[in-house]
Amino acid sequence: MNDARRQRLLALADRLGTPCFVYFLDEVRDRVAAVRAAFGGALALTYAIKANPAPALLRSLRGVVDGVDVSSGGELTRALAAGFPAAAIHFTGPGKREAELAAAVTTGVGAIVLESREEATTCAALARARGARQPVLVRIAPDRVPAGFGDTMSGKPVAFGVDEEDMPAFLAELATHRELALVGFHAYSGTQCLKPDAIAENWAIFARCFAAAATAAATVPRRLVLGAGLGVAYHDDQQPLDLAAVAAATAPALAELRARFPQARLELETGRHLVGDAGVYLTRVLRTKDSRGVTIGICDGGFHHHLAAAGMFGMVLKRNFRLANVSAPIGPAAGTFQLSGPLCTSLDVLGRSVPLPRLRRGDVLVIEASGAYGPTASPSAFLSHPSAGEWLVDGETVVDATR
Ligand SMILES: Cc1ncc(COP(=O)(O)O)c(C=O)c1O
Numbered sequence: 001m002n003d004a005r006r007q008r009l010l011a012l013a014d015r016l017g018t019p020c021f022v023y024f025l026d027e028v029r030d031r032v033a034a035v036r037a038a039f040g041g042a043l044a045l046t047y048a049i050k051a052n053p054a055p056a057l058l059r060s061l062r063g064v065v066d067g068v069d070v071s072s073g074g075e076l077t078r079a080l081a082a083g084f085p086a087a088a089i090h091f092t093g094p095g096k097r098e099a100e101l102a103a104a105v106t107t108g109v110g111a112i113v114l115e116s117r118e119e120a121t122t123c124a125a126l127a128r129a130r131g132a133r134q135p136v137l138v139r140i141a142p143d144r145v146p147a148g149f150g151d152t153m154s155g156k157p158v159a160f161g162v163d164e165e166d167m168p169a170f171l172a173e174l175a176t177h178r179e180l181a182l183v184g185f186h187a188y189s190g191t192q193c194l195k196p197d198a199i200a201e202n203w204a205i206f207a208r209c210f211a212a213a214a215t216a217a218a219t220v221p222r223r224l225v226l227g228a229g230l231g232v233a234y235h236d237d238q239q240p241l242d243l244a245a246v247a248a249a250t251a252p253a254l255a256e257l258r259a260r261f262p263q264a265r266l267e268l269e270t271g272r273h274l275v276g277d278a279g280v281y282l283t284r285v286l287r288t289k290d291s292r293g294v295t296i297g298i299c300d301g302g303f304h305h306h307l308a309a310a311g312m313f314g315m316v317l318k319r320n321f322r323l324a325n326v327s328a329p330i331g332p333a334a335g336t337f338q339l340s341g342p343l344c345t346s347l348d349v350l351g352r353s354v355p356l357p358r359l360r361r362g363d364v365l366v367i368e369a370s371g372a373y374g375p376t377a378s379p380s381a382f383l384s385h386p387s388a389g390e391w392l393v394d395g396e397t398v399v400d401a402t403r
Pocket of ligand 1: 051270
């Protein structure tokens with residue numbers, strides 16, 4: 001980090017109070033532009049709002065991304081409130097409740113993404129009752145996910161989507177539901193990947209699944225959604241995803257899809273990659289203490305706001321996020337420190353053996369790459385601490401992101 005950024009983050013912490021998340025809109029826009037440019041504008045871009053559903057951020061993404069993926073009735077409400085047209089919304093998730101499906105059908109979402117036979121039956125009944133014909137995508141769960149993804153949602157018994165091997169039977173039954181209009185297919189089988197070759201291999205698997213499904217259904221899909229799996233470099237030893245390398249590696253699979261389905265809109269669905277690096281978490285040291293040879297900074301922030309930074313969201317091994325002390329002048333490490341949160345559990349550790357130039361009471365620490373799966377993926381009710389502020393910075397303007 002350079003000194004100008006350090007001072008800027010410190011000023012934001014002083015002005016906004018800690019603990020808080022700060023999301024930088026220009027960095028989100030840059031990331032969207034980078035993804036679009038890497039694929040030569042040939043892919044539509046869908047934002048999975050589960051990564052960060054802060055209302056002000058969502059409003060800012062209207063017109064910037066081509067659509068949004070929602071995974072609950074609450075996310076549907078947020079997407080509509082942010083001004084996304086219903087047609088630009090699709091609804092995924094293995095456990096959609098009947099009331100949520102009913103709301104989606106009534107609203108006229110662009111597609112409900114079917115993930116099981118029972119869901120298809122429920123959806124058909126709801127559409128029939130409303131005299132509607134609901135567009136649907138079918139989420140396919142491939143029989144294999146290449147190595148290299150942080151979390152996998154297929155290649156094993158899963159709640160997500162329809163197993164690739166069950167697709168012919170599923171599609172035959174779907175054809176009997178006249179109230180459902182099959183408009184295409186969807187796949188999201190792995191997330192948090194920093195390896196272009198693994199992403200390319202996965203998309204080749206998707207291309208095979210989409211082709212087999214289209215043949216089985218004797219349909220010409222209008223939409224094909226590629227769950228991207230584009231990752232974020234959270235740790236010091238990780239390199240950011242090389243988008244040019246992803247585009248080059250995935251070119252054969254995309255060319256195959258274009259040749260086979262020239263009429264289909266190809267959509268790249270991604271969450272964290274658009275927002276993860278664009279946000280930080282700022283927390284202040286409340287106390288310091290020495291315990292058995294380790295100097296510990298006890299912070300006002302913890303895993304109740306940021307479960308991922310404490311290593312408990314989609315990680316097998318606990319590794320520190322990139323961390324810095326923005327109150328201290330940039331310089332060599334004076335030692336290593338443990339950074340704990342205020343919660344009454346030994347799990348509440350934001351960093352172990354963190355090299356810092358100093359650690360004093362009142363110092364402000366920044367946890368980088370915190371724009372995705374922060375408050376939305378953390379147990380904020382635990383111990384009834386106040387929630388973290390969330391702020392959206394656009395140039396010189398700072399607004400409350402939660403409004
Ligand atoms: C269907 C679907 N879409 C999108 C995502 C977003 O993943 P990420 O934020 O890693 O891009 C997920 C993650 O679980 C998902 O299940």
